[in-house]
Amino acid sequence: MTHTQQPRIGIIGTGAIGGFYGLLLARAGFDVHFLLRSEYEAVRANGLQLNSAVHGALTLNPVQAYREVAEMPPCDWLLVGAKTTSNADLAPLIARAAAPGAKVVLLQNGLAVEDALRPLLPDSLHLLGGLCYICVHRDAPGVIEHQSLGAVNLGYHSGPASDDGARQALLEEGVGLFRAAGLDSTGMPNLDQARWQKLVWNVPYNGLSVLLDAGTTALMRNADARELIQAIMQEVVEGALACGHSLPEGFAGKLLASTDRMPDYLPSMYHDFAQRRPLELEAIYAAPLAAAAAAGKELPRIRALYQALRFIDARNQQ
Numbered sequence: 001m002t003h004t005q006q007p008r009i010g011i012i013g014t015g016a017i018g019g020f021y022g023l024l025l026a027r028a029g030f031d032v033h034f035l036l037r038s039e040y041e042a043v044r045a046n047g048l049q050l051n052s053a054v055h056g057a058l059t060l061n062p063v064q065a066y067r068e069v070a071e072m073p074p075c076d077w078l079l080v081g082a083k084t085t086s087n088a089d090l091a092p093l094i095a096r097a098a099a100p101g102a103k104v105v106l107l108q109n110g111l112a113v114e115d116a117l118r119p120l121l122p123d124s125l126h127l128l129g130g131l132c133y134i135c136v137h138r139d140a141p142g143v144i145e146h147q148s149l150g151a152v153n154l155g156y157h158s159g160p161a162s163d164d165g166a167r168q169a170l171l172e173e174g175v176g177l178f179r180a181a182g183l184d185s186t187g188m189p190n191l192d193q194a195r196w197q198k199l200v201w202n203v204p205y206n207g208l209s210v211l212l213d214a215g216t217t218a219l220m221r222n223a224d225a226r227e228l229i230q231a232i233m234q235e236v237v238e239g240a241l242a243c244g245h246s247l248p249e250g251f252a253g254k255l256l257a258s259t260d261r262m263p264d265y266l267p268s269m270y271h272d273f274a275q276r277r278p279l280e281l282e283a284i285y286a287a288p289l290a291a292a293a294a295a296g297k298e299l300p301r302i303r304a305l306y307q308a309l310r311f312i313d314a315r316n317q318q
């Protein structure tokens with residue numbers, strides 16, 4: 001802890017998600033340090049700018065920005081805002097930026113992302129998952145557009161918290177950080193279930209936005225696309241059930257209705273494709289397919305979507 005007893009927060013990967021949550025936490029008075037890569041110079045010069053349909057136009061300047069992790073002070077909470085495709089490369093950086101007993105939160109979509117990172121981190125670090133219900137993207141270096149929503153749900157994965165009470169206390173501390181920044185946040189008793197629940201949205205929309213070159217409004221207005229989205233959502237629900245997670249009754253229908261109310265939105269996978277970055281196919285497609293298959297459940301529509309996306313991703317990376 002810092003001398004003020006406020007936890008020190010490090011953002012590992014300051015893109016749309018890292019920039020949004022880091023900026024709001026800094027404005028709430030937390031000591032926040034941002035690791036950047038390609039946008040370091042721009043953020044050093046001009047700060048971080050948030051154009052938010054919810055919070056208005058906000059600027060953080062100066063920013064405690066770093067290009068080298070070795071220059072960051074040890075942080076009590078590390079919020080990882082990079083894409084899951086970077087996690088293995090980021091593990092040594094996360095360990096380097098961590099204060100003793102730090103809490104590492106993967107603010108990422110997908111399943112089993114913590115399982116893949118855990119063996120690469122010191123046992124002394126707590127590992128948590130953060131499910132971000134938000135529509136946000138980078139518009140220019142250091143400039144973040146926030147269209148809607150903003151909640152973060154946290155779940156404990158693994159680490160030194162050996163009993164339910166200790167895990168619950170950590171979740172409450174994490175939830176408290178986001179709430180202090182004016183955001184909705186809830187502690188989730190089962191991270192795996194929370195990740196499956198989030199996938200009910202990401203599996204259909206992320207991939208179909210790339211394959212069909214369409215945002216949510218066009219997808220929802222087209223009867224064929226809408227039917228396909230519903231069928232894929234149903235498969236995710238069945239996959240979750242096969243893995244022992246019964247999702248709330250009518251959950252997929254509620255997501256469809258809330259997407260109808262959302263402004264036209266291009267999921268983060270769409271932006272990755274457009275920028276020729278690798279797609280998060282392992283976390284969002286391969287991992288749930290593998291988990292369901294191990295539980296004896298095939299998900300044919302999701303598998304077909306995954307295979308088509310793999311083709312597109314490979315060609316896009318050439």
Ligand SMILES: NC(=O)C1=CN([C@@H]2O[C@H](COP(=O)(O)OP(=O)(O)OC[C@H]3O[C@@H](n4cnc5c(N)ncnc54)[C@H](OP(=O)(O)O)[C@@H]3O)[C@@H](O)[C@H]2O)C=CC1
Pocket residue numbers: 012013014015016017018035036037038039081082083084086089090107108109132133134135136137138268280
């Ligand atoms: N955007 C959204 O609305 C939502 C996104 N998510 C999930 O959140 C996660 C993050 O997504 P998003 O914020 O959109 O992604 P972005 O691409 O906007 O941000 C990723 C950031 O990580 C940085 N980064 C990657 N590797 C390193 C490194 N080695 N050192 C320093 N920085 C690094 C990138 O830097 P560089 O520019 O140099 O590549 C970039 O700034 C994903 O898992 C996504 O699925 C979840 C809910 C909503």
Ligand SMILES: CC(C)(CO)C(=O)C(=O)O
Pocket residue numbers: 109132133134135149201202265267268
């Ligand atoms: C589902 C959505 C749009 C907001 O709930 C989101 O969080 C995402 O793009 O991953």
